[in-house]
Amino acid sequence: MDTQKTRRTPFAALRRTTTMPVAAQVLIAGTLFSRVGDTLASLGLVLNAADRDLRFGVTEVMLAELVPTVLAAPLIGSVVDRFSARTVCLWALLTQSLFLGAATVAGGFHVKVALIALSSLAGVASVAAGFKMLPAVAGDRHTGRANSLLMAGMSVAGLVGPALAGFLNSQWGTGMLLGVDAASFLVLAGCTLWAVPSSVDVVIGRRPATKLGDGFRALRDAPVVGTLMPALAAAMLATSIENVAGVFYLRDIVNGNDTVFGLMLATWALGSVPGALLAGRARWSERHALLIVGGVSGIGLGLLLTGLIPVAAVIFPLFLVAGFGNGACNVGLRNAVHSRVPAEVHGSAWACFQALSRSCIGLGYLLGTPNSLVSSQGQVIVSGVIPLAAMAWAGLTFVRRGEHTVTEPSA
Numbered sequence: 001m002d003t004q005k006t007r008r009t010p011f012a013a014l015r016r017t018t019t020m021p022v023a024a025q026v027l028i029a030g031t032l033f034s035r036v037g038d039t040l041a042s043l044g045l046v047l048n049a050a051d052r053d054l055r056f057g058v059t060e061v062m063l064a065e066l067v068p069t070v071l072a073a074p075l076i077g078s079v080v081d082r083f084s085a086r087t088v089c090l091w092a093l094l095t096q097s098l099f100l101g102a103a104t105v106a107g108g109f110h111v112k113v114a115l116i117a118l119s120s121l122a123g124v125a126s127v128a129a130g131f132k133m134l135p136a137v138a139g140d141r142h143t144g145r146a147n148s149l150l151m152a153g154m155s156v157a158g159l160v161g162p163a164l165a166g167f168l169n170s171q172w173g174t175g176m177l178l179g180v181d182a183a184s185f186l187v188l189a190g191c192t193l194w195a196v197p198s199s200v201d202v203v204i205g206r207r208p209a210t211k212l213g214d215g216f217r218a219l220r221d222a223p224v225v226g227t228l229m230p231a232l233a234a235a236m237l238a239t240s241i242e243n244v245a246g247v248f249y250l251r252d253i254v255n256g257n258d259t260v261f262g263l264m265l266a267t268w269a270l271g272s273v274p275g276a277l278l279a280g281r282a283r284w285s286e287r288h289a290l291l292i293v294g295g296v297s298g299i300g301l302g303l304l305l306t307g308l309i310p311v312a313a314v315i316f317p318l319f320l321v322a323g324f325g326n327g328a329c330n331v332g333l334r335n336a337v338h339s340r341v342p343a344e345v346h347g348s349a350w351a352c353f354q355a356l357s358r359s360c361i362g363l364g365y366l367l368g369t370p371n372s373l374v375s376s377q378g379q380v381i382v383s384g385v386i387p388l389a390a391m392a393w394a395g396l397t398f399v400r401r402g403e404h405t406v407t408e409p410s411a
Helices: 009-015 022-051 057-082 085-105 109-138 140-172 174-195 200-204 214-221 225-253 258-279 288-308 312-340 343-368 376-401
Strands: none
Touching: 022 057, 022 109, 022 140, 022 174, 057 085, 057 109, 057 214, 057 343, 085 109, 085 174, 085 200, 109 140, 109 174, 109 200, 109 312, 109 343, 140 174, 140 258, 140 312, 200 343, 214 225, 214 343, 225 258, 225 288, 225 312, 225 343, 225 376, 258 312, 288 312, 288 376, 312 343, 343 376
């Protein structure tokens, strides 16, 4: 299906402009502010668990953010596609703010975590609806650039959020962090209300007969996206393994120096910013396959060499390379789904991708946990081999299917 035909006339004037519409910039800014709020809330609960000496508190917080997404994403995505994406998004954001507000005043740790889990459910809807609405607000001409700025901003938020959370928690406690997150969803709701016109559903379309499996099928059947989805899953699994195993491996390399360790982790996020920005340039934004292939390969190579060369001075540039690939891959994926998946199932497709990503993250956390069979260094090496092996398999699949346009701009 030609998805470009589903969003034509109402925003034709926007596509004739040479700069990104202000509405899209406002929507992106609101999303990034909300992302910082999410980081504050998550880390605030983790710090709260540590303060209370709750043995499984950190695991409980992680599961609360992962499990609801995995279980409910297909159903929630079908709701986004079946009804007004704008309306669903606004109600979901208000619901998130309500649950976070309740968590702010709730007394027990486990009650707070349960409320966070409910907020995560509503978050699946708001994220899927936001993904679906972005091309209509930015216009076809600027969608690639919008995804680029959004992903670059997410990386910056990932750098700022933890440090800000640590400071605010030390000054005012976890309740303040949860309250800021609740307010951030209200800010995003206001940005959405202003930036997204009520006619947006005419542009993106609806799917009255949406089924739970439509999102998965849309991802599987989309050119490039379906072929490279296993490689993307492998990359998410690999980075999650390294996130856990790397804590032990990297801290040994720097002799327990937490400052150097923190700078090393920040290097990955720093690398992802230029990677995302490059992927949004006009000559690159439509090269979906190249961005994903190059990005996953960069992640795999960076992780593999990190495990093979336990030298801090070498790992810093390797993390820059891996982060660069991560940023480019993220933008390439978003652009590919926006361009190659029918607009009326964008909500289901992105919700299902959220379920896939959370599943890979959860499995990666388990596999990266220290054990007596494989050392932390060995786990990091394995985390590099996994995406490279998946990339080799994807290359064979491209050749077998006759998809030789990996490095060519998409139509």
